[in-house]
Amino acid sequence: MHLAYFLCVMVGPAFGALTVDILAHDSRFTTLVDLVVKAGLVNTLNTGTYTIFAPTNDAFNALPPATLSGLANDVNALTNVLKYHVVQNKIMKSSASNELTIATLNGQKVRFNIYSHNNKVTVQGSEVIEFDKVASNGVIHVLNNVMLPPEGDIVDIVAKTSDVSTLLSLVQQAGIASALKGDALTVFAPTNAAFARLPSSVVNKITSNTGLLTEILEYHVVPHTEYSPGLYNREFLRTLDRNHDIIQLHTDSTGVRVNRNGHVTKANIGTTNGVIHLIDHVLIPARYYLTLLVGPAFGALTVDILTHDSRFTTLVDLVVKAGLVNTLNTGTYTIFAPTNDAFNALPPATLSGLANDVNALTNVLKYHVVQNKIMKSSASNELTIATLNGQKVRFNIYSHNNKVTVQGSEVIEFDKVASNGVIHVLNNVMLPPEGDIVDIVTKTSNVSTLLSLVQQAGIASALQGDALTVFAPTNAAFARLPKTVVNKLTSNTGLLTEILEYHVVPHTEYSPGLYNREFLRTLDRNHDIIQLHTDSTGVRVNRNGHVTKANIGTTNGVIHLIDHVLIPARYYLTLLVGKK
Incomplete structure (x- = not known):
């Protein structure tokens, strides 16, 4: 039995x-x-x-x-x-x-x-x-798993694991074993093979400078416990080093990667004071990257760094085609570098059009370059900076999710330092806008009703201010309104102005910064609030204003097209219910 x-x-x-x-x-x-x-x-x-x-x-x-x-x-x-x-x-x-x-x-x-x-x-x-x-x-x-009692703390387990003997010797050399005996720690532990990948010149620099060695080792330690079930894509974790530098996690179906290339090869090695994850590359803080890795290998010019990174083959090819290599190598610049995936996400006609029109290509590439070195720490929300094509790009920093955008494109890696500047990696290509909000509305045929109402209300000048977000109802959105409501709006300039300004937010809100149940004050007289709802299907404003096209960049903000006209609650009864 x-x-x-x-x-x-x-x-x-x-x-x-x-x-x-x-x-x-x-x-x-x-x-x-x-x-x-x-x-x-x-x-x-x-x-x-x-x-x-x-x-x-x-x-x-x-x-x-x-x-x-x-x-x-x-x-x-x-x-x-x-x-x-x-x-x-x-x-x-x-x-x-x-x-x-x-x-x-x-x-x-x-x-x-x-x-x-x-x-x-x-x-x-x-x-x-x-x-x-x-x-x-x-x-x-x-x-969902059996717990096997750990055989010691982090230092004990490292000492018993032959595959991390190099790490153990460096921990002992730096004298930080006691720090690794603290409670609630996560160690991303480079294997012997990871250290073997480093050039001998880098190893010599690290081992001959105890302070530098300590910083590098502590950059692999997070001061709280992070087992695999708690890790998520694009998670930022502060480390134990002196500056509490950040590592970024990338998770997908293939596993977990730390920063650019630190793949987790064995996860969730439990200890009495935390957890160890083995990784196949040594992690280097960005502030030491130039000194340790880029300088010895590549000479550290921006184009050289891009050339030696397989994520930027399309960008490098286009820079060469546009004849910009010497320009970028003979000045101090900040480059906003779209990845291959970013270029591949462009409509095929746009990408082929750039490849076949050197002037247009040069204009777009120069729009990704700023004179001088602009580090992440120098950026601020709504900061605008002139690019080499003469137009400005806008930084937006969204504190609620730590995302940073430049002209709406998300920065997915910061501060790749070169000898003549710095590179920030983008997940989208930035296309130079063709004017301000009023210009773009004027050029967009499916918001012609909105344009005529803006002109009737006399608020075009307000829409030419800086740092604005417009949720722009399409012609179809206005067509959904009962005629009685349209007549009330068009016969009362004050009411029309209020309704139109209710679609305008006095700061820049690109998609990466939007979040579910976000409340945004508008430009209308009472600064009425709109509420955003985000899910897998997209973005909705208030009850039924679905965003049908997002992130239309302009020189003074951004436009999102929506499929319903937004009505402030204080006018809802008068305009929509009252008609009955």
Whole structure:
């Protein structure tokens, strides 16, 4: 008779809703129940008040076969692992907090981590997939992985891992082992192969300067615990180094990458004071990149850096075609560099048109270049800077999500320093705007109704101010209004002005800065509020103003086309309901 079935039949009636009884009656836990019986822990778990972190059958099956069979054949080791999943007293989900550590029955502690951005909770890195299965003598939380007790703190594990022996020797040389024994740390640990990839000249510079070595090593350490379930794409994490420099994570179906090329090769190595992720490249803070990597290899000119980065082959080809290499190499410049993916995202006709028109191509490329070195730290929201084509580009900094745009294109990497300037990487190509908001509205046929109403209200000059966002109703949007409403608007200049200005926000809001349930004050007399709703289908303004075309750049802001006219709440009754 199967042990789980035996417990269902024999133990269940005797003990009712005890923790082991609940597990025995749930087919997801047959492996766990069998092992609890094998370890002789049934009476222990039934005679106290406990919290059990219960791995499913799938969790046990995910263990290496040798590990699982080893536990089954070694009662002491099995008991130790099972007790590591049990905590005295009842710990409900509501009692857990991020970085909370609790002693288990095997004497070691487990750590809770709560990741608010995706609502995931882990215990020692294993995700809790079901909470608060309450029993008469405790509570059960269901795990998607088995927790194996760590064999020491971060330094201990590094010392026991042959693949990071170079890291260990450098940690000892820098004298920072004690810092790595602090609590709640994440270490992105370069393997021996990662260090072997560094040029010998770089290794010599690092190992001959203890301060520099310390900075580089601490740049691999995050002062809180980040297991894989908590990582997300384009996450920025501050590190332990002196300047608390930022690393950026990139996650996709292939795994996790740190900064440009630090691929995680083994994740979630648990320790008593945090977690280790092995990576295949050494991470270098941007402020040291020129000194350590670019200088020795490439001579550090901006075009050289772009040439040696496979993400910019299209950009480099176009720079050569436009005859701009010497220009960019003989001055100090900031280059906003679109990636290959950014160029590929252009309409094919636009890209081929640029390739076949050197003057147009030169104009677009010069629009991505600014004289002097503009570091990220020098940028500010709504800062405009003249480019080499004579037009200005606008910085926007959105503090709520740490995104920065230049003329609406998101900067996905900052401060690639060269000997003659700096490069910021863009996810879109910037096309020079053909005028201000009024000019663009005038040139756009499907907002001709809006143009005529702006002219009637006499507010064109207001729309030529700086740093504006216009949610511009299309002709179809105005056509949706009842004729009685249109007549009221067109016969009352004051009311018309209010309605039109309700579509204008007095600062620049490109798509990367918009977020769900954002409230934006408008330019109308009362500074009425519009509310944004964002989801996978796009952006909606107020109740039904869907954005049909976003990010139409202008010299003084941005236009988003919408499919409904927006009406302030204070006029809603008069204009729309009153007609009935």
